[in-house]
Amino acid sequence: MNAVLIAVLIMLILSLSKVHVVLALAIGALVGGLVGGLGFEHTMATFNEGLGGGASVALSYALLGAFAVAVARTGLPDVMVKFVLRLVGTKNDSRKAALSKALIFFLLTIVACCSQNAVPIHIAFIPILIPPILQILNELGVDRRAIATILTFGLTAPYIFLPYGFGAIFHGIIADNMNENQLTIALSDVPTAMLLPTIGLVIGLLIAVLFTYRKKRTYENKPVIGASETNEDYTKRSVISAAAAIFITLIVQTVFESMIAAALSGLIVLFATRSLKWKEADGVVTEGMKMMAFIGFVMLTASGFAAVIRETGHVDLLVTQATNMIGDNRAAAALLMLIIGLFITMGIGSSFATIPIIATLFVPLGVAAGFSPLAIIALIGTAGALGDAGAPASDSTLGPTAGLNADGQHNHIWDTCVPTFLHFNIPLLLFGWLAAMML
Incomplete structure (x- = not known):
C-alpha cells in the first residue's frame, strides 16, 4: 500500500463526509505516516515540525482579516452596497438584474486574474471585496458556487499561462x-506548453x-463579521x-510581496487618519x-500533512509503481502521471510547493516514456x-x-472545493493529457 495514496484518500473521504478539513488533514497525515512505516512518535514529530512551514501564511491571513474588518468599520462597504444596489434596481427588473449579475461576474x-499578474496580490483582495457585496449577490439570487469558481479560476489560470x-x-x-533534472528548456x-490546459480551465x-450554477439560489441577509450594525455611522x-x-x-503588497x-x-493608515x-x-x-482563523489553521495543518507525506519516501515509490504499470504505453503514461500529480498536489495543496517534487519524478518518467520537453512541461504544470x-x-x-x-x-x-474540482480539475486532466499527446 502506498502511504501517499492512502493519506490523501482518507483526507478527501473525511472532508467529503463533512469532517472538519483540519481534522481530516491531521488524521490523514497520521494514517499516512503509520502506513509509511514512520511510527506514531516519528509521524507526530514530523507533523509538528512541518507546522512551522505554514506559520508565516497563517499570520498573513490573520492580519489581512484584521484589515478587512477595519475597512468594514469605516463604512466603505455600506457605501459600496448602497451604490451597487441603486445600479441593480429592484428584484422584479429581470433585465437590469441580469445585466448587473453579468457585470459583477465580469468584474x-x-x-x-489581475491579482496574479498585473497587480500580484494573490488572495489579498478577497476579504476586502467579497463580504461587502454578499448582500448584492443575495438580492440577485446569485449562486455563490458560481462566484467560487470565478475566483478560483482567476487565482489559477493566469499564473499557469x-x-x-x-x-x-x-x-x-x-x-x-x-x-536541475537534466532536461534543459x-x-x-x-506558455506554449500550458496553452491547452488553460483552455480547459476556461x-x-x-x-x-x-x-x-446559472439558476438562482436563496440566501438570508445575515450580518457580515466586523460590519457595522447601522448604515449611518460613517463619515x-x-x-x-x-x-x-x-x-x-x-x-505595499506589489512592491514588497x-x-x-x-x-x-x-x-496604520486607518489609525493614523483616525x-x-x-x-x-x-x-x-x-x-x-476570527474571520480568517479557518484558513490559517488549514494552512498550518496542511504544512504538517505535506511534511509527513515527504518523510515517508512513498512519493518515489508511487512513481516506481507507476513506471512498472505503464510500460511503453504513452497514453496510459500521461494519464497515470497526471493522476499521480493529482494525488500529490491534492494532499499538499500548493502548486508552487509541489513542482520540485513533481519535476523530480516526471522528468525521468517522461523521458523514459518518450515524451518531448514541451509535453513534460505540460504534465508538470498541469499536475501542479x-x-x-x-x-x-x-x-486558491x-x-x-x-x-x-x-x-x-x-x-x-x-460549495467551493467540489465545484472547483468538478469544473477545473477534470478539464485540467483532460486537456493536460491532450497537450502531452499532441506536443
Missing part, C-alpha cells in the same frame, strides 16, 4: 527544476457560470481613508483573526495546477471560502 473575473507576476515565479520554478516554452469556468472622511488604505495596501507588510500598512480609534485596535484584530484548483488545503479555494462564508452561509468543501 470579479478581471480582478481575480502568463509569465508575469506569480506566473513568472511559477514558470521559473518549472524551468529551474527541469534543468527555455522559459518561453512554458471551458470549465464557462460551464459552471452558464450552465451548472466622508472615514470612507476616503478606507479607500486610501486599500490603495496603500495594494502598493508581503501580505503581512501590506495588511500592517493598511491598518478613521478608527486606537482603543478599537484590539477588537479589530480579534474580529479579523491540480493542487490549486480544487484541493481543500489550497489557498480557501481564499474564496473566507470571503463567501463571511456570513456563515458557504461550506468550504461542498
